[in-house]
Amino acid sequence: MKAVWGVSTPEPRSTTLFPSLYQEPSVTSQIPASSPAAIEATGVSKHFGGVHALKDVSIRIDSGTCHAIVGANGAGKSTLMKVLAGLYSPNEGQVLVSGQPLSGGTVASKAAGIALVHQELSLCPDLTVAENICVGTTPTKHGLVDRKAMRSIAAALCARLGVNIDPDTLVGQLPATLQQFVEIAKALRLDPQILILDEPTASLTPQETDQLLELLESLRDQGVTIVYISHRLREIFELCSRATVLRDGRLVEHLDLAETTTDRLVESMVGQKLLDQEQHEREEKTDSFGEVVLSVDNLWAPGVFGTSLEVRAGEVLGLGGLMGSGRSELVRAILGLEPRSRGSVTLSYDGHRRTISSYRSAVRSGVAFVPEDRRTEGVLLARSVRENLALPSLTALSRFGQIRTKALKKMATGLAGEVNLRPANTSATVKLLSGGNQQKVAFGRWLPTNPRLFVLDEPTAGVDVGAKAEIHELVRNLTAKGTAVIVVSSDLEELLSLSDRIAVLRDGTITGELSAAEADQQAIVRLGTHHDTTHQRKEAAHV
């Protein structure tokens, strides 16, 4: 029998993963069968090419409730949202809205009373609030746009949301918060029965978030069913009664939030696997490193708000945090790739101090960088492996401006062996290599420059397991030679197994540092997500 709702009949695998499930039977409490379902999905799978975004996920959302969908980056939350909203047709399984099967397409989902508020704002900045709200459903009179009706529709919706916005304002002139409200007003235009929101508070301040949450509560009280995605656990506990946890595209469990703690939810999001292995790797690590190679003091840049950090020779500093937490912005600001407004970055080794003022000065001072986006920045896809490997060493390879071809070939062949490039043919075009081998090129080309600081942004994104292990090995070889390393990664297991120390970012600032001994997945997620003391008090009240 397949469990459509809850984990009352969990698959055998989950019993080993979540032993705590059986200590807390209340978590799996069934809801009365008589309660009407607003949306019900059964055995939904969705894949894009060979990538499975969702695998056999079932969910039931009760009418007139707020239901949260949570999970780490890439867990499949947004895909599930789009399946529920009818934007994607599932490859397997089906979605029932008020008991009726949902056919694909936005027109059908609008007809079924579903409105989706996307993660990115979908407003036209050069149109007025009224025009944006009425896009696609513009009222007309004698074949002409009825501006009067349009304004009154917009004014009525804004009044319903409890915000005071002039319908004739250009959306581009509104602050981000009010734009978010306009986005929601637009979603409410067709009087939806179901409102799906994907990270609606990402751009909002705490006060603005509270305002939005109040609004959503009042909508819920008006009978609207709300499906809510957010990384901010506090909001989920305040607003929602139930949560569905996804991990790696699979359903983990459904939780009754009134009977769940933050730790319990975080544990469910990240899982418990490989804890022993991580522990083992951590025990091998030492905490005796060399001199401070990189010191960043009170750095301010777009998306980076007053950050300081240090990395020592032979040490790996991991940067954790959710997508959009400012990890990439921080490393790019350190490297001089983004303009800084304040702060200093210095590199010191061999008794010399060098200030990093631009990316060129960073490279000249002995910094190597493997960027996040391999295909547009990491490598030159249309060029050969040999040319790619040559670029950081052009000066060393040339005599009177002339490239010494023999030396270049020798270096390329040597590097191909060092990073175990497959195929080892260095005249092949990089485009034809697998992602893992492309990444080895992006990494290996810096080795001849003998870098003192190596910065890796998502070094194994989209890389197969074998190449991933090889890249990890290369990083360990670097530190053994005394190179300081910064690793940015969304992959918590990677972060834990590579790092000697982990700094966790949220909203552009470091919220905490964890030593290898004290770091685990829960601790990283806890530092990276929003849940403040008010919630903890609330939680205490629940217990």
Place this chain on the structure above:
Amino acid sequence: MSDTQIAPAGKVAPYVPPLRRKFDENPTAIVVTGALIALLLFAAVGLDGFWSAQNLGTLLRNSAFLGFVALAMTFVVVSGLIIDLSVVPQIALAAIVVIALSPHGIAVAAPAAILACLGFAIVNGIGAGLMRGNGVIVTLATATAGMGVLNYITGGAQYSGNTTLLSWIGNASVAGIPVVFLIFAVVAVLAHNLLSATSFGYSLRATGTNRGAARIAGLNTTRTLTLTFAVSSLGAAAAGMALAGYSSSAVSTMSAGYDFNALAAVVIGGTSLFGGRGSILGTVLGVAFVQVLLSVLSLAGLPFQWQQFVQGFIIVATLAADAILRRRGGLK
């Protein structure tokens, strides 16, 4: 068996005939070679006077004048800047400066002409390199402004004069081949080396392929692009001085059309307008094709306006053919 390729286990690389391999690398160049041979055969059979010594001399000389600009333009196209429109005022400027200063001797006049052209390179480099402006727009601006200043200063007047060396370069022949063409041949070899075998050439191709990725790899893309404009200015200066030596005169309107003809030669030679990929040999072929075509069209008595039409048509046809052939070859 020394050249036997060692293929991965169990796989034997399929044999590709040399001509086929060349075709896959640069299909346009092979097609253009065929068209050029056809054009020459047609001229031999159907046109009186094409193979005359006088016509061939003119053909080679004109090829050299256009060739200097086209060789330099190849670097601009490979760098991803698409075209340097400011070569038009630069050619005229170099010619006017070298003629105006010819009483002081070539040792003064030639460096002055080159320095004047490099002024354009600096402005272009600041606009398209440092400020990251669009190469076409930046050079359109410097071309328009430069031509305006040139017309104002000269008042449209024709300058006359020459030096013995310049006159010899522009008019003399050695073993029946114009001296200026021999110089072009030497410059072409140097340009080939600069593009394919130097540190600058590697940076240039990387920058043209993907400027952002080249920057991340530690290259100074601003310097590379400014140097590219400097190469373009040297080409324009060479063409301007050679033209001045040939005709012993210079006027600001003398260089109209060199920008587009040079680009035509580069594109016909198979250099990609998307940047990153190009060949000097292809450009030499393109220059030959453009000049032979122009010669055939004028000998055939086609009015000038129709010659322009045919030129424009050929460029569009080449770009279309290049795109189709490459898509079929799976290279783009």
